[in-house]
Amino acid sequence: MFEIIVGVIGLILLIFVIALLVMYNSLVAKKNQVENAWYQIDVQLKKRADLVPNLVEVVKGYMAHERGVLENVTKARTAFLNASSIQEKAQAANLLTGALKTLFAVAENYPNLKASQNFLQLQEELSGIENKIAYARQFYNDAIMQYNIALQSFPTNVVAKIFGFKPERDYFEIAEEERKVPKVSFK
């Protein structure tokens, strides 16, 4: 009888330990997924920043009067390259997105530029990268959501508390909200 009781308790403990291990590992995997997702965005952002000097070089000849637009693009690129934290990078990347959008909008007024083969190629390349950034951000969002859900739902929340897992934030989302704030206060 005694052996049976010890056996049952031992079995329950074993199941408990295995469940703990499985949950801990799934939390680690989800956290790594978030990091990997951020890295995917970073790769595309770097590719975009690398293309900017080529773009400026091509555009410069045609758009001599639009020095301000070009300077904004270059400034945003430098800010991105100098950024160290994820939050700074996200902010600088959003700046660069805006600056590039203005550049391509202004480029509409220069038919010679739009006819340039180099420019068209860079435009397709950059719009492809913008698309990839959007998808990478979607993946990043999903990864953060899944990780945060695991942190909040039972029983993984207990395991997360024991081992000190912290919830993740989407820094891109925050950067965008910050930009919207002045607009709201304006009204």
Place this chain on the structure above:
Amino acid sequence: MLVWDAIAVNKRNSFLLFFFFFLFVLALGWLFSEVTGLGVIGLIIAFIIAVVSVYFSYYYSDQIVLKISRARPATHEEYTYLDNVVEGLAIAAGIPKPKIYVIDDSAPNAFATGRDPEHAVICVTTGLLKKLNRAELEGVIAHEISHIKNYDIRFMTLVSVMVGLIALLSDWMLRAFWWGGNRREKGNIFVLVIAIVAAILAPIIATLIKLAISRQREFLADANAALLTRYPEGLASALEKLAKDKEPLEAANKATAHLYIVNPLKDHKSFLNNLFSTHPPIEERIKRLRSM
């Protein structure tokens, strides 16, 4: 139905089908060892043969299919647009970028193959690139990426092993009746009759289950594609265009038809064709996408 729900239902359905299939194999295996007298050893031999025969097709199927379909690699320079779309959706799904191939044919179609996300291939026809807009192309590519991410090639390979096993067992059982009838004098006539009927019907039933699983995986890939692009209408309208296109794809044949996003052979519709089809009716797929 929400996309997440659709995915959950699809996963459950394919699991149930797979589980039912497994029970079916077990039952037939038991009947087999009862009737032939070969016992468990015969069952193991049959299993090994089924695994080996499928193993080869598992590892080389992608190269064979690409050769048969006369596909050529798409370079970034020549197909920048396609390359960007595929890479974007691979990022969205969190898998490595698959290799991209193109078939020079004006019939719009696409397929994915390869045993896991690290060895995946996506192949589209030049007609697909010409006839679809960006949202529609993204829908189709997302469907193929979902097949890769869901390990559908591996899953269907597993199912094929079971179908092969059932075919072998049935075949051997029938042979055992033919050649070894006199060893069975004291055998139960009832078991014998069941065994004969089972040996004849089992391969047909197995094939039907396999096709039903395949159709579930198609619905699942559609739902996942909607989740990846966050725009079900893109794939729905692409499917509509593909269904309307009456041109058959020359590079496809009976052996490779099941891989494509829509049947490239343009068979006529009938109850039997639906039952023996690897893909659900395209109207049903569009309806489900539009209700997401």
